[in-house]
Amino acid sequence: MLSGLLKFTLGFFLAIAVLIGSGVATALYFINRTAIPPAKPIFANDSPAVKAQAPKATETGASNPSATSGAAIKSSPSSTSTPSPTESPKAVQSSKPLPPGTYRGRVSWAEGLSLRAEPNQEAQRIGGVGFNQKIIILEESEDKTWQKIRVEASEQEGWVKAGNTEKVDEQQPEKPQQ
Numbered sequence: 001m002l003s004g005l006l007k008f009t010l011g012f013f014l015a016i017a018v019l020i021g022s023g024v025a026t027a028l029y030f031i032n033r034t035a036i037p038p039a040k041p042i043f044a045n046d047s048p049a050v051k052a053q054a055p056k057a058t059e060t061g062a063s064n065p066s067a068t069s070g071a072a073i074k075s076s077p078s079s080t081s082t083p084s085p086t087e088s089p090k091a092v093q094s095s096k097p098l099p100p101g102t103y104r105g106r107v108s109w110a111e112g113l114s115l116r117a118e119p120n121q122e123a124q125r126i127g128g129v130g131f132n133q134k135i136i137i138l139e140e141s142e143d144k145t146w147q148k149i150r151v152e153a154s155e156q157e158g159w160v161k162a163g164n165t166e167k168v169d170e171q172q173p174e175k176p177q178q
Contacts, residue, residue, distance in 0.1 A: 045109060045163045098136060105137050105149075108166045115158035119146035126158050127151075137165060 098104070107113055107129050115127040119141040129135060134152040140162060141147075147165060150157045 099138070102136055102138050104152075104168050105135050105165045106168050107131055107133050107135065107160075107164065109164035113160040113164050115149075115151075115156065115160060117158060119148070119159040123159070127156055129160065134168070135165060137167075 108131075110131050112128055112130045112133075114125050115129055116123040117126050118124075129149070129151055136150040136152060138148045138150055138157070141159075145162050146159045147162045148157065148159050149165070
């Protein structure tokens, strides 16, 4: 009788231990599944191939004529005549020689960019650069993920994520303005 009671007690505690162990293992499994970060999203500026499929300049250009087509037609001749006096100071700026290895560009990210003190995401934000704003790319980080730029309007320098700017030829400033 004592051995039967001992067997029953040990069996009962063993069953409770198995139930608790399986419950904890199941809970840990589901907790760990929710702790896995999702896959990194791919944005248009991450890959040049994706960027070529979704041009942003066409979208903004298409939205302007649909709003006021008459005003856009009237504005375009005056805006083409207006930029030529405005371009002469720019031509003076472009005649100013750039340091070796630098080139002119513009911000291609529609929301603008944060200007940072150092080439990393946690660095202090020292300013911002708006969409289509003209910049001078001074250098790139060793891993090519950051670019040091100078804002042409304010002469402010800082670091931005690479891939959010594009090189501008000296003869192309008219196209983004239209």
